[in-house]
Amino acid sequence: MGTLSQDELNRALIERQMLRERADHSALATIEHLFGIQAQEPKSPYVGLWTRLQDFQPAELEDLLTSRQAVRILLMRGTIHLVSAKDALGLRPHTQLKLDRELQSGPFSKPLKGLDLDEVAEAGRKILDDTAMGTADAGKQLKQRWPDREHTVLGNALRNKLALVQLPPRGLWHTSGRAICTTVENWLGQPQEAMPKEELVLRYLNAFGPATVMDAQQWSGITRLAETFEALRPRLVTFRNEAGKELFDLPGAPRPDADTELPVRFLPEFDNILLAHADRRRVIADDRLGVVIGGKPTVLVDGYVVATWSAKDKQVRVDYIDQLPRSRQQAVAEEADRLQTWLRA
Structure with missing residues (x-):
């Protein structure tokens, strides 16, 4: 069992996240490889795909959403993700326990006290499957049955209890819209069926490994994955990080050398590369996590976050956290120009 340095973990993550070299893959294949793209901001998946793919055009993702091959749905860590239709049906059952706990202990727990939430959810399902809204x-309609409850509270219960898809035009590039929902079963015409936990862990490692058990739990919001890792141990290889913690990985997965050269990459808000590990120092220093939590898009130089960026009126501006050599600043400026040209197309 060897030890992997922070830079080696960084290079492995960059490689698997398709950030070392833009890939000649379809948007759908990339979404499935990445095991979902964070989509709290409706436009962010487009930038996430542009920075990873050759010649990516927004129409490709718009077509996936309107043809129901990909969906926007509440998943890992209780946040909106863009996933393939197949993964939506297979992943969503795994997130239900966390979402149920949020209703039991979160800010809506007291206003929901005494309600049969399964009964509320079933009533809400009939409403949303009849008419997306x-x-x-939907909470306003439920209030007719539960007049002593606020409609926003009832609506929030549906958000957690039902697997709701946000329908286009929400999430489209050239237009916008509020979050209109129906159930994933109604939208896709298929029932949910949880993928095996073993498959979930293997696909996580393929996109984010090498990783600890706690890393996988941080990414997914699913607890008690240690048993799954142990069951998979004969099929995996193990390492230690510099702190001595055990890392699991797929035997044939890429683990580039620590000195592998990396290009500048612009990431959208909340990109999963920044959120998919309990120890995020493999790509961002602890004292910079605030920029991610605050929803600022980030810039990677040599694999690490060194700046944030914004695009007002499609004019890209970079705000440096670190002082960089002129050569690195020039590389950032060139990539900013490429992003700006794409945004204006």
Whole structure:
């Protein structure tokens, strides 16, 4: 069992996240390889795909959403993700326990006290499968049955209890819209069926490894994955990080040398590369996590976050956290120009 340095873990993550070299893959294949793309900001998946793929055009993702091959749905860590239709049906059952716990202990727990939430969810399912609408609007209809409850509280219960897809035009590039929802079963015409936990862990490692058990639990929001890792141990290889913690990985997965050269990459808000590990120092220093939590898009130089960026009126501006050599600043400026040209197309 060897030890992997921070830089080696960084290079492995960059490689698997398709950030060392832009890939000649379809958007759908990339979404499935990445095991979902964070989509709290409706436009962010487009930038996430542009920075990873050759010649990516927004119409390709728009087509996936309108043809129901990909969906926007509440998944890992209780946040909106863009995933393939197949992964939506297979992943969503694994997130239900966390979402149920949020209703039991979160800010809505007291206003929901005494309600049969399964009964509320079933009533909400009938409403949303009949007519897609926002959860607050569905809550107004539910209030006719539960008049002593606020409609926003009832709508929030539906958000957690039901697997709701945000329908286009929400999430489209050239237009926008509020979050209008229906159930994933209604939208896709298929029932949910949880993928095996073993498959979930293997695909996580393929996209984010090498990783600890706690890393996988941080990414997914699913607890008690240690048993799954142990069951898979004969099929995996193990390492230690510099702190001595055990890392698991796929035997044939890429683990580039620590000195592998990397290009500048612009990441969208909340990109999963920044959120998929309990120890995020493999790509961002602890004292910089605030920029991610604050929803700022980030810039990678030599594999690490060194700046944030914004695009007002499609004019890209970079704000440096670190002082960089002129050669690195020039590389950042060139990539910013490429992004700006793409945004204006």
